[in-house]
Amino acid sequence: MMYRANQIKKVLELLAENVATKVQPDLVDSVQIANELQLTVPETKQLLKIMHDMGVIESNMDAEYSIITRLGLNRLDA
Numbered sequence: 001m002m003y004r005a006n007q008i009k010k011v012l013e014l015l016a017e018n019v020a021t022k023v024q025p026d027l028v029d030s031v032q033i034a035n036e037l038q039l040t041v042p043e044t045k046q047l048l049k050i051m052h053d054m055g056v057i058e059s060n061m062d063a064e065y066s067i068i069t070r071l072g073l074n075r076l077d078a
Contacts (some may be wrong), residue, residue: 048063056069
């Protein structure tokens with residue numbers, strides 16, 4: 001479980017950086033996130049779906065693209 005918590009934190013940090021560094025934040029591709037976390041794309045998509053259900057990110061139906069939510073940003077600050 002701690003392993004997953006660390007992965008969630010890394011995804012939130014990656015997506016927060018995307019929002020902080022761009023005037024118009026882009027949706028982040030799951031392949032890019034998988035590469036950053038050194039996970040397979042299916043593992044990453046499963047994690048992104050869990051995070052979407054938690055409300056900390058918004059993803060499209062197949063978890064191909066994601067962006068952090070205000071709740072996700074708040075969770076990072078906590």
